[in-house]
Every structure is written in C-alpha cells, then in structure tokens.
Amino acid sequence: MHLWLxxxxxxxxxxxxxxxxxxxxxxxxxxxxxxGEALTRMEAIVLWDIRAPRLxxxxxxxxxxxxxxxxxxxxxxxxxxxxxLVGVSAGAGLGxxxxxxxxxxxxxWLALAVGDQLVPVAAxxxxxASTLLLYRVSTRRxxxxxxxxxxxxxxxxxxxxxxxxxxxxxxxxxxxxxLTFWGLGSLGxxxxxxxxxxxxxxxxxxxxxxxxGRGLNGLALGEATAAHIGLNVQWIKNTAxxxxxxxxxxxxxxxGGIGFIGIVVPHLLRLGTGPDHRPLLINxxxxxxxxxxxxxMIARVIIAPAELPIGxxxxxxxxxxxxxxxLRQHAMVDL
Amino acid sequence: xxxxxxFVALTFAFGGMGTQLLASRDxxxxxAIGGDVTEIIFALNQGxxxxxxxxxxxxxxxxxxxxxxxxxxxxxxxxxxxFAPSLIVSAEGAGPPEVIDILRAASVEFAEIPTxxxxxxxAxxxxxxxxxxxxxxxxxKLTADTHAALTAAVDRAARTDAxxxxxxxxxxTQGGRILASGTNTGAHGIIQMAxxxxxxxxxxxxxxxxxxxxxxxxxxxxxxxxxSGDHAATDEELFALPxxxxxxxxxxxxxxxxNGLLLLGFGPRTADAVTAxxxxxxxx
Numbered sequence: 191m192h193l194w195l196x197x198x199x200x201x202x203x204x205x206x207x208x209x210x211x212x213x214x215x216x217x218x219x220x221x222x223x224x225x226g227e228a229l230t231r232m233e234a235i236v237l238w239d240i241r242a243p244r245l246x247x248x249x250x251x252x253x254x255x256x257x258x259x260x261x262x263x264x265x266x267x268x269x270x271x272x273x274x275l276v277g278v279s280a281g282a283g284l285g286x287x288x289x290x291x292x293x294x295x296x297x298x299w300l301a302l303a304v305g306d307q308l309v310p311v312a313a314x315x316x317x318x319a320s321t322l323l324l325y326r327v328s329t330r331r332x333x334x335x336x337x338x339x340x341x342x343x344x345x346x347x348x349x350x351x352x353x354x355x356x357x358x359x360x361x362x363x364x365x366x367x368x369l370t371f372w373g374l375g376s377l378g379x380x381x382x383x384x385x386x387x388x389x390x391x392x393x394x395x396x397x398x399x400x401x402x403g404r405g406l407n408g409l410a411l412g413e414a415t416a417a418h419i420g421l422n423v424q425w426i427k428n429t430a431x432x433x434x435x436x437x438x439x440x441x442x443x444x445x446g447g448i449g450f451i452g453i454v455v456p457h458l459l460r461l462g463t464g465p466d467h468r469p470l471l472i473n474x475x476x477x478x479x480x481x482x483x484x485x486x487m488i489a490r491v492i493i494a495p496a497e498l499p500i501g502x503x504x505x506x507x508x509x510x511x512x513x514x515x516x517l518r519q520h521a522m523v524d525l
Numbered sequence: 526x527x528x529x530x531x532f533v534a535l536t537f538a539f540g541g542m543g544t545q546l547l548a549s550r551d552x553x554x555x556x557a558i559g560g561d562v563t564e565i566i567f568a569l570n571q572g573x574x575x576x577x578x579x580x581x582x583x584x585x586x587x588x589x590x591x592x593x594x595x596x597x598x599x600x601x602x603x604x605x606x607x608f609a610p611s612l613i614v615s616a617e618g619a620g621p622p623e624v625i626d627i628l629r630a631a632s633v634e635f636a637e638i639p640t641x642x643x644x645x646x647x648a649x650x651x652x653x654x655x656x657x658x659x660x661x662x663x664x665x666k667l668t669a670d671t672h673a674a675l676t677a678a679v680d681r682a683a684r685t686d687a688x689x690x691x692x693x694x695x696x697x698t699q700g701g702r703i704l705a706s707g708t709n710t711g712a713h714g715i716i717q718m719a720x721x722x723x724x725x726x727x728x729x730x731x732x733x734x735x736x737x738x739x740x741x742x743x744x745x746x747x748x749x750x751x752x753s754g755d756h757a758a759t760d761e762e763l764f765a766l767p768x769x770x771x772x773x774x775x776x777x778x779x780x781x782x783x784n785g786l787l788l789l790g791f792g793p794r795t796a797d798a799v800t801a802x803x804x805x806x807x808x809x
Binding site: 210211212213231232235236239240241306359362363364367368371376378379380381384490493494495496497499 | 577592594596598599601602603608618621622623624630631632729730731733
C-alpha cells in the first residue's frame with residue numbers, strides 16, 4: 191500500500207508541475223536544462239515560483255491534515271474526530287479573521303515585522319493558543335481527560351465562533367469576502383517563504399505522529415488496558431495533541447480552511463487496510479498529500495484563468511466518492 | 526528611461542490613424558481589474574488594448590467578451606500570466622499579495638487606481654487610469670467631460686423643489702434581514718448626489734439592520750440593485766417583510782431598482798446614474 195501510494199504520489203506530483211493556465215511545459219523546460227539552454231523568464235517563474243512551491247505546499251498540507259485526522263480519530267476513539275477537535279481550527283480561524291478585519295489597527299512595529307504574512311502568523315498563533323488553553327482545561331494532576339477535552343473544545347469553538355461573529359459584524363464588505371474565501375481555503379498564495387516556514391513544522395510533526403501507531407492501537411483497547419500493557423498513555427496523548435496542533439496550525443495558516451481531507455482520508459484507508467494505526471498513519475499522510483495535490487490541480491485549471499477555492503473541490507469531489515464507497519461496502523463500517 | 530509603457534505611448538503618439546489597426550494587435554497587453562476601471566479604459570477608447578478583465582467588469586458589452594480572470598482579491602498568478610500582460614490596471618485592493626509579488630517578479634507592471642465615492646474621486650480615477658495607460662491627454666478630456674456632465678446632473682438634481690426624500694439602500698434581503706448602506710459607501714454618495722438623503726447615517730459601510738432600525742429610519746423610497754436573472758426579491762416580497770412593511774416606502778410602494786455597476790461604479794456613467802436616480806426619486 192505504501193509503495194502504490196508513493197508511486198501514485200510521484201506521478202501526480204510530476205503531472206501537477208505540467209498543468210496550469212499557461213502553456214509552459216515541464217518537459218520542454220527540462221530538455222532545455224539538459225541541453226544547457228537558458229529557460230525563458232516565463233518558464234522559470236511559472237515552474238519555479240508558481241507551480242513548484244504550490245506542489246510542495248499541497249503535499250505538506252495534505253499530509254498534515256490527513257495525518258492529523260487519523261491521529262485524532264485514534265486518540266478520541268471517535269470516527270467523527272478531526273483536527274478541529276483540539277481547538278486548533280477554531281483558534282486559527284479566529285486568529286485569521288482578527289488579522290483580516292483588524293489589520294488596519296495593528297501597531298507599526300507589528301506591520302513591519304510580519305508584513306503581508308499577518309494572516310498566516312495570526313492563524314498559527316491563534317491555533318496554538320486555543321490548543322494550549324484546551325489542554326490546560328482538560329489536564330488535572332498530569333492526566334489529560336479526552337472526554338473533557340471534547341466538551342471543552344465544543345465550548346471553546348462556540349466562543350471562538352461568537353468572537354468571529356463580532357468581527358464579521360464590524361467588517362466591511364471587502365473584508366467579508368476575504369473571510370469567506372479564507373474559509374474555503376486555497377494554495378493560490380503559495381511561495382517559497384511559506385514552504386520554508388511551514389514546511390519544517392509540518393514535516394517534524396508528521397514524522398513524530400507517524401511513530402504513534404503502536405500507542406494508538408493500544409489506546410483503542412481503552413486507557414486502562416493500554417496502561418496495563420505497558421504504554422505511557424499520557425505521553426501518547428501529549429505527543430498526539432502537540433503534533434496535531436503544530437501540523438494543523440501550520441497547514442491552516444498557509445492554506446486557510448480546507449475541509450474534508452482530515453476526516454475522510456483515514457476512513458477511506460480503514461475500509462481498505464483495516465484499523466491498524468501503524469500502516470494507517472503513514473498511508474493517511476501519503477493519500478492526503480495525493481488527494482490535495484489532485485484537488486489543487488483541478489482547482490486551478492477547471493475555470494482557468496480564474497481558480498476555484500480548493501475547499502470547494504475537496505468537498506464536491508470527495509463527498510460523493512466517499513458516499514459511493516460507503517454504499518458499496520456490504521458490511522457496516524466498524525472502527 | 527523609456528519603459529515598455531512609455532514605448533507604447535510613443536507608438537500611439539506617432540503611430541497615427543493608419544497604423545493604429547496594425548499596432549493594436551501588438552499593443553494588446555493590459556488586464557483590467559474592477560468594473561469602474563474597465564469602464565474608464567473603454568471610455569478612454571483603450572478597450573482594444575485589453576487582454577482580459579475580472580468578474581466585476583461587465584460594462585460595456587465588449588468587456589463581457591474578454592476572458593475573465595476571476596475575483597480581484599483572489600487572482601491566480603498563473604491564470605494572469607497566461608495572457609502575458611505587461612500591465613495590470615486594477616481598482617484598489619487586488620490580491621492576494623503573494624500573487625502580486627509574483628506578477629511583479631515576472632515584470633508585469635501593476636497600477637492601483639484609488640477608489641472613492643464623489644466627483645473628486647472619479648476625476649482621480651480617470652487621471653490614474655490615463656497615466657497608467659500613457660494617454661494623459663485623453664484622460665484629461667474625459668475628466669473634464671465627466672466632471673461637466675456630473676456637475677450639471679447634480680445641479681439639476683439639487684433644483685428639485687420637493688423635500689429631500691429619505692432613501693434606504695438595501696444591498697440584500699437574505700433571510701428577511703435587511704443589509705443596508707450607512708455612510709462612506711457608493712450608495713451613500715450617489716443618493717446624496719441625486720438629491721436624496723440616506724435614511725441611515727449612524728454607521729459606515731453595509732450592515733444588517735434590525736426590523737426596528739428600519740422602521741426608525743422611515744425611508745420614503747427603497748433603492749436596490751436589479752440583478753437580472755438573479756433571485757432578487759419581488760416588490761411584493763420586499764414590502765411584505767416585517768421590517769419594510771411599516772415604512773412610508775411600503776405604503777407608497779416606492780422602490781427603485783438600478784444596475785449595480787451603473788449606480789455604484791463611480792466612473793464615466795455616474796452623471797447618467799445621478800439623473801436616472803433623481804428622476805426615479807422625484808417623478809414629475
């Protein structure tokens with residue numbers, strides 16, 4: 191499974207470098223490089239400044255969201271869990287909305303320090319702040335209660351939603367459209383700065399999270415049993431929560447709200463390879479990356495020269511496929 | 526230094542009428558973003574230089590025939606580059622900033638046209654578009670013509686004997702909630718120019734109004750955009766809304782619908798919009 195997904199990922203990755211609104215072709219550009227000819231300005235910019243960072247960002251965001259979804263479903267032992275459950279989405283959304291609506295009020299030194307990156311930075315900080323708050327609320331004497339976290343997360347989500355509502359109310363119509371588009375997600379603003387800032391955070395988180403397979407398998411038996419078979423349950427929880435917050439926070443910061451991937455990719459894989467988390471976590475990050483790069487390809491060519499928000503593509507294409515797979519399953523889904 | 530635009534200007538200055546048809550193929554190198562900007566470009570007789578436009582550029586009809594590069598705040602870097610433009614003339618606030626950076630790196634010039642909702646703003650827009658397209662002479666003439674027409678229209682509108690009517694601009698009635706215009710909007714500006722009074726002046730921008738606030742605003746006339754083909758509320762539906770039903774406008778059945786870009790564009794056609802709105806407000 192790993193192998194097939196990896197091969198598919200490489201094929202789709204290369205393909206995504208070759209399609210776009212311009213007629214720049216990867217093949218002829220590579221041939222020029224082989225021949226020692228110089229690329230045209232257009233070829234260099236389209237391939238290197240537009241398509242390549244977009245591919246890199248798509249791979250990382252897709253892997254981060256799908257892996258985070260798989261970890262959350264394992265940690266909460268709940269099929270509906272998604273990365274949002276640790277509060278990171280609500281917090282990131284509030285951070286982004288605050289930055290969009292109140293950017294004009296930002297002090298000069300802040301505007302100079304982060305410049306155009308105010309929205310991603312605010313989203314990342316907002317995501318982290320709300321995860322840490324949620325973690326604090328649900329941890330007593332060194333033990334984190336997953337159930338408390340779930341409930342507190344709902345409360346925190348409602349609070350963030352209300353504060354976002356206040357900001358939406360005071361926003362002007364242009365900011366309102368920005369908010370809407372942010373919520374639908376896009377890889378359109380991809381550049382190397384984003385890849386190099388979000389990349390290390392996402393990659394470290396995904397690699398660490400991939401090692402949680404055995405621990406999450408143990409947790410599936412219940413916390414007490416997991417502790418009896420010698421697992422450090424609190425360590426698993428801490429690692430899961432922190433890696434998910436870091437990976438999702440960074441992904442949401444650079445791409446906005448992209449739904450569906452986090453919740454559905456792990457289920458697709460479970461239907462194929464069963465509930466064992468060890469292959470699941472790695473496969474999820476591969477399939478998530480694959481699907482997001484595919485979705486982004488569609489988003490940018492289907493109404494070219496304009497492009498669709500990617501969140502629309504993931505949901506419109508993903509949801510019917512998922513329903514179809516569920517219908518084809520003779521047995522009911524078990525977790 | 527003569528940059529590409531300067532060169533285009535020279536071609537135009539010395540090209541003369543005979544070569545203009547020939548030259549027009551080579552000089553098609555501009556993308557227009559924003560309905561008002563596109564209108565001004567066509568009014569300056571520079572429509573033949575456009576490669577593409579954004580979603581809001583729907584006037585004149587020739588603009589609709591151009592390819593659409595999408596919503597101005599969400600431009601696609603590769604989509605725009607696929608036209609190989611050398612200049613983008615855009616209304617304030619095109620983005621996202623990362624995309625603009627890439628376009629600049631690809632040596633696409635980017636001219637941002639200031640926005641605003643009065644006669645002065647229109648003059649500045651035309652001046653800025655003219656400068657970007659290197660046709661300052663034509664821009665000066667269009668500015669003068671537009672200004673004269675607008676002044677005349679506003680004067681005519683101000684000569685109305687009747688008490689100024691209170692006008693409520695309703696952007697949408699989604700779910701029975703009235704989204705109305707406060708001050709510092711295109712709607713506020715055009716209502717004042719046309720000899721009316723904005724019924725809501727407590728806030729800036731567009732905000733949802735409570736039913737009571739609509740009653741308190743007591744508009745004599747409801748002003749809306751006509752969205753041909755869209756699911757705009759009919760007059761019956763509009764006046765049946767609890768918020769609207771108690772207003773003087775509902776009792777007299779006064780609702781005015783005008784094309785959104787004409788009404789709120791603040792470009793060369795604003796004089797027409799003022800006259801049309803004034804006639805609709807004060808029918809004789």
